[in-house]
Amino acid sequence: MSASRQAVRQxxxxxxxxxxxxxxxxxxxxxxxxxxxxxxxxxxxxxDNEVGETGLLYPTFALPSILGGLVTFGLVIGPGYSLAMEREDGTLLRHKALPHGMEGYVTGQLTLQSLTLLPSLLVVLVPSLLLFDGVMPGGAGSWLAVLGLIVLGMLATMPWGMVLGSVVPGVQKMGTWGMLPVLLITAISGIFVPIQAMWGWVQAVAQVFPVYWIGLGLRSAFLPPEAVVGELGDSWRTGPMLLVLGAWAVAGLLVAPRVLRRMARRQSGSTVEAARETALQWVR
Amino acid sequence: MAAVPTFPDSAEPLQPGPPGPRPAVRVRGLRMAYGTHEVLSGVDFDVRQGEVVCLLGPNGAGKTTTIEVLEGFRLPSAGTVEVLGADPARGDDAWRARIGVVLQSWRDHPRWTPRRLLSYLGGYYTPWSTPDRTRPWDVEDLLATVGLTEEADRKIATLSGGRRRRLDVAVGLIGRPELLFLDEPTAGFDPQARRDFHDLVHRLSDLEGTSILLTTHDLGEAERLADRILILTDGRIVADGSAAALTRQVAGSSEVRWVRDGEQFVHATDEIVPFVRRLLEQHGDELTDLEVRRADLEDTYIAMVQRFESRPQRHLAEVAR
Incomplete structure (x- = not known):
């Protein structure tokens, strides 16, 4: 299996x-x-706005939620766009023509998307720590929890980004297939506005998807314990949170390789050529 | 090589292969249908080891489909295909490592440089290096071979179309393939690039012993490069032979033009010398101009394609659809 290991290294x-x-x-x-x-x-x-009856200032509440939103958004839309684009421009086909090329390609994509998360979180996190007081009252333990939750969030979302990039008919359709649903889900998931502001059934829908849970998890790590009164049921619901994110991760890791393989099987010079024709002809 | 052209009307039965090494590519009864539309209807041919074979044919004849089946990128509807001893549909990674594919790139890897991309892609081949075929091809050497040394560190997005195609060829060669597939490799090449590319193909075939199958629209290119030319029309191979043999095969292969009393005449014939002798005996000084033109590959190609495309049953089928 040294050739396979070499491909992963590549x-x-x-x-x-x-x-x-x-x-x-x-x-x-x-x-x-x-x-x-x-x-x-x-x-x-x-x-200077206070959030609900928690007595927290808006930046304190919203920062962990927004970081959670960025994880989801970056790791679903990022790989989605990348994959859809590279299916069309021939990058994927080049790898299909290599020995163990698809393994290398997928490893590369996962590496790139994980690394890309870093600057997009840091540009929000670092200035916030400097500008706003009390956004992170906890110590090293809390930071460790944040790191762990971000990794879990990555596992729960990134495979679905790969699935999205595999099934979307083309880059031009990413707006309707990718951006729109992800933005809608993010909007109802208590990222910018507490989830209690939504109707009951909307709250139920939001809790099916990982965005809400990543936000909740990060709030539990960032915020002081007494802030729990701002959450549904006055609880951080750590158990259900780990369970829901874990389930998304397992399902994603089961589905994504199959979808990727199916998509790769269909790649050929003619599909790349057809995509090129489509790209040159936006209006039809 | 003096191959005799053949015009198979139906799929040949499988014959025991000729003595010597196995052919690099062996195709028998290859069919490809999309729904009711048949693109390939029984294609048979071989590519021997170290041979350069050119697949010619009009647009939509099925050239690209054929190549994609051989590359293992597309499953045929029927027929047996053997590429380097394996069925491409089931070719494993060891098989993949021995094959080079030149793809028509478009805008992939815009931020990479040719040197970085080649060195990255080459990395996949290191486990497949053998004493008599070290893999991958040395990047500096390959850049020089395809004439990209000067652009080696420029962003790929800034390369001209012709340079980009050179890079495509280099990518196809990085694994030092034993068999190389090229689908219209010189589309978009200027005359100099085209000549460089032809030299490269000759070098690959002579020095590296690489077997090469390429498609092209350019008949001059086919004539210059190919040991053997296959003409694909209407989903089947209608001619198979060297350029010279194919040209000889077409009846009325030469054209005689003359002017008598200010009037132009044209006559197609195989028997140039007797015809011209008779012409001179008959008219003598009345002839004011005489021109003999031997048919070239283009005439042959057009004649072949027309002959097979205008078969009546095809027209009926077209109308019925």
Whole structure:
């Protein structure tokens, strides 16, 4: 299996190379800057607002939730776009023509997307720690919990990003297939506004998806224990949170390889050529 | 090589292979249908080891489909296909490592440089290196071979179309393949790049012993490169032979033009010398101009394609659909 291991090594190398290239690209720097500025602006203009009866200031409540939202958004939309794009431009086909190429490709994609999460979280987190007081009252233990929750959140969401990128008919359809549903789910999942502001049935829908639970988990790690009164049922619901995220992770890890294999089987020069024709013809 | 052209009307029965090494590619009765539309209706051919074979045919004849079946990227509807001794549909990674595919890239890896991309892709082949075939191909050497040394550290997004195609060829070669597939490799090449590419193909076939199957629209290219030419029309191989043998095969392969009393005449014939002798005996000084043109591969190709495309049953089928 040394050839397979070599392919995984190549994938790690690929992910790292693409990550460094992304950091150096003005286009991607602009994207990180945009996320940072918009989020910080929202927090800054609400810096003196209190949230519900918790007595917490808005930035304190919203920062962990927004980080959770960024994890989900980045790891579903990121791989989705990447994969849809690279199916069309021939990157995937190149790997299909290599020995153990798909293993390398998927490793590369997972590496890149995980690494990319870092700057998009840091541009929000670091300025927030400097600008707002009391956003992270806990110590090293809390940070460790944050790290663990982010890893669990990655496992729960990234496979579904890969699935999305495999089933979406083309990059042009990512808006309706990817962005719209993810933004809708994020909007009802208590990221910017506490979930209690929603109707009951909307709250139920939101709790099916991982976004709410990642946000809840991160709030439990960031916020002081007394803030629990701001949550549904006055509880952090750590057990159900781990269970729901774990279930999404297991399901994703079972489904994604199958969907990826099926998608890869269908790749050929003609499909790339057809995608090119489609891209050149936006209006039809 | 003086292969005799053949015009198979039906799929040949499987014959015991010729003595010597196994062919690199062996295709028998290959069929491909999408719903009721049949793209390939019984294709048979071989590519021997170290041979350069050119697949010619009009658009939509099934060239790309054939190549994609051989690459293992597409499952055929029927027929037996053997590529380097294995069924491409079940080819494992060891098999994959021996095959090179030149793909038409479009805009992939825009932020990479040719050197970085080749060195990355080459990494997949290190476990498959053997004493008599070290893999991958040395990146510097390969860059020089395809003429990309100067652009080696430029972003791929900034390369011109022709340079990008050179990179595509280099990517197909990085694993030092024993068998190389090229689907219209020189589309978008300028004349100089085209000539460089032809030299490269000759070198690969002579020095590396690489077997090569390529498709093209360019008849001159086929004539210059191929040991053997296959003409694919209407989903089947209608001609198989060297350029010279194919040209000889088409009746009326030469054209005689002359002018008598200010009037132009044209006559197609195989028997140039007797015809011209008779012409001179008959008209003598009345002839004011005489031109003999031997048919070239283009005439042969057009004649073949027309002959097989205008078969009446095909027209009926077209109308019925």
């Amino acid at each position: 994938g790690l190398r690929r992910g790292w190379t693409e990550f460094v290239q992304s950091l150096r690209s003005a286009q991607d720097q602009g994207f990180y800057l945009f996320i940072g500025v918009v989020t910080l602006a929202v927090l800054w203009f609400n810096r």
